[in-house]
Structures are given as structure tokens and as C-alpha cells.
Amino acid sequence: MHLNPYGADAVNLAADLANHRPAVPAELADRCRAAGLVLESAATADDLRHLLATLDAWEAVVDAADDHDRAARLNRMLAAATAYPRLTDHAGDWHLHYRDAGQPLGAILTALITVGTALHLAGRGIHRLRRCAVPECTDIFADTSRTGRQRYCTPRCANRDAVRRHRSRT
Numbered sequence: 001m002h003l004n005p006y007g008a009d010a011v012n013l014a015a016d017l018a019n020h021r022p023a024v025p026a027e028l029a030d031r032c033r034a035a036g037l038v039l040e041s042a043a044t045a046d047d048l049r050h051l052l053a054t055l056d057a058w059e060a061v062v063d064a065a066d067d068h069d070r071a072a073r074l075n076r077m078l079a080a081a082t083a084y085p086r087l088t089d090h091a092g093d094w095h096l097h098y099r100d101a102g103q104p105l106g107a108i109l110t111a112l113i114t115v116g117t118a119l120h121l122a123g124r125g126i127h128r129l130r131r132c133a134v135p136e137c138t139d140i141f142a143d144t145s146r147t148g149r150q151r152y153c154t155p156r157c158a159n160r161d162a163v164r165r166h167r168s169r170t
Helices: 008-019 025-034 045-062 067-081 105-124 155-169
Strands: 086-088 095-097 129-131 140-142
Touching: 008 025, 008 045, 008 105, 008 140, 025 045, 025 105, 045 067, 045 105, 045 129, 067 105, 105 129
Parallel strands: none
Antiparallel strands: 086 095, 129 140
């Protein structure tokens, strides 16, 4: 059952795009398709510029000093990027969009990322979006763990940190 296209998938896409920013429109389109997005038009240089600006603002949400600052930053993004929810069946099944119809890919991604992040933080916890705890790693991840205590972006980083802690004790 597919309940929320704006939740974990959207925030994980945002983290992936922020951690490894696309360099050209074709790469952006390929990565969106790989994430399951149905593209209504070709990606353009304007779409890429729009996305990169969105990712800069989104990283400020990730790095916010506290929960209230995080919410305020995300609320500003939501106000600028979203519209009232509407039902659509453009991809073959009915689902909600939080954007106006006919938007370019950059605007679509901005709405998807902001609404997805808001739903993720409201549903799972305002603290569940952060950077990896390994000092050399700056990757962002959405904590989708059952307990809400994920500290590392990947098992590789978790293992690297565990080995470092073990070696420091011996």
C-alpha cells in the first residue's frame, strides 16, 4: 500500500541529492527517475539551478541550531514552494500533489522535498534529520529507524566509528 509519496522517499531523495549534487540536467533527470518520479518534462539548466538553491535552503534546515529554528526555516520553504493539496492521476493512480499543475521539474522537486521533509519530521520526530556522526563525513540522512536513534548515514560509517572507538580504548 502506497500511502504517502511525500514522506520518507522524498526526504531520502533530498538527502541523496544534497550529498551528491547532480552536475547536469540529464543526471538530475536520471536520478529522479531512479527514485521513482514520473517526469512530466525534460530537466533543464533552470531546473538544476532551482534544485541547487532548494538544497542550499534545505541544508540550512538540517543544520538548524534547534527545533524551533528548524521548523521556522522549513515553514518558510513550505510557504514559498507549495500550494493547496490536490488529487491527480497523472501517473496512473490517484494521489496528492502539494503544488500547482504544470510546474517545471525544479519547482516540483522543491515542493516534494519541502512537504516530504515536513511530513517526515512531523510524523517521526523533528530531530530525525541530521548529518552523520563521523567527523569526516558530512552526509545528511533521514532517520527512519524504529527507535529514532540513528547516528550514522550508512553501516560503513557506523563500523568505521566503532573500529575507531575500539582502537582508542586499546
